Amino acid sequence: MFQTCGAEKFLLSTFAAGLAVAASPLAAQPRQGAGTRDGASINGVDQAHQIDCEGRPAEVSGSGNRIDFVGDCPGLTVNGVDNQISIILPPGADLRVSGVDNVVSWRIRGNGKPRISVQGVDNQVRPLR
Template sequence: MRYRNMVFLGLAPAALLGAMPAQAQADFTGAGEESELDCNGGAASIEGASNVMTITGACTSLTITGAGNRVTIDLAKVSRIRVVGASNEIYWRAPGTAKPRLSVQGAGNRISRAR
């Protein structure tokens, strides 16, 4: 009897983990590319230089590492943007009056609400 209970308890956490939804994520690495991504309500990450990106899907976060990227992104109501690099341009949209939390390291980066 104890053996069955132990097996059941051992399988319960695995069953719960299997039922959890996967975290959506959109990653891009490259240089001089033009591309579209859908983060599907998760995180977006861009690594590289001189890319032109359009990202949809109510992203919860955007991380850019690089220089000279131009990114237009749809953000969730609660979101953050992190930039490490120089001369990146980020244009964001968010519901209502929501604004992303910003963390910017580097020179010449511009981050503004898309018009």
């Protein structure tokens, strides 16, 4: 048997509490978004919004964001981790994605395709169905 001092007991209890949180289902953990929004630009973590672009290019940076862009969005830039984005774009619009595990679903108003640029790891860019 070994003896622990106060600091070691604190570290052990903190570690055990962290394991309990990590082991609990994600649905049981509250999602509290944090960040900033300026027009059609989102910067932050775990935010969920439906945003009208109102003619401005859409931008998302951060992680864990769930954003549905509507209205007149001339382009989209995504940079971050594990963002899920849907957007309707005009033909030939720039759609740029960088980071890790982002999912972007797009639809074109009319005919054509966006100009797609994808960098990073495991990003998915696909047409909306």
